[in-house]
Amino acid sequence: MKTFIQHGDCLTVPAPAGGTVSGELYKVGSIVGVAATTEVATAPVVLKLDGVFGLTKISAQAWTVGDPIYMNTTSRALTNVSATGLVLVGVATEVAANPSATGACRLNGVSAPAAVA
Numbered sequence: 001m002k003t004f005i006q007h008g009d010c011l012t013v014p015a016p017a018g019g020t021v022s023g024e025l026y027k028v029g030s031i032v033g034v035a036a037t038t039e040v041a042t043a044p045v046v047l048k049l050d051g052v053f054g055l056t057k058i059s060a061q062a063w064t065v066g067d068p069i070y071m072n073t074t075s076r077a078l079t080n081v082s083a084t085g086l087v088l089v090g091v092a093t094e095v096a097a098n099p100s101a102t103g104a105c106r107l108n109g110v111s112a113p114a115a116v117a
Contacts, residue, residue: 008109010046015039025055025089025107027073032089032111049109052093057103063096069105070114078105087111 013028020026020035026047033047034055057063057078069078070086080092089111096103 010048012044012046014042015045017041020045030110050107052106054102055105059099062098063092063103067092082114084116086114
């Protein structure tokens with residue numbers, strides 16, 4: 001196909017301030033993905049934009065399958081509670097207990113502001 005550029009499940013972007021750690025979730029502009037490698041700030045890094053990942057969550061929360069998952073862009077911790085300043089990044093794909101350090105999240109690949117009631 002003449003207009004095809006790439007599959008888009010992985011994108012190379014400049015690493016954000018502070019750099020990246022392989023396997024951690026990052027937001028670059030509106031792109032959200034898991035870093036494939038550890039890189040210093042501004043170095044090229046591949047972000048995996050979709051798939052299910054075991055990511056750091058707020059320990060004192062229980063998740064159920066299908067919960068929308070939001071990211072605190074400062075701490076990069078995930079939560080199932082919508083609040084101002086958080087961004088929607090995916091959905092929970094497994095139950096996560098309270099307490100637990102990680103939860104399974106299916107990434108959307110792009111961020112959207114959290115809807116706040």
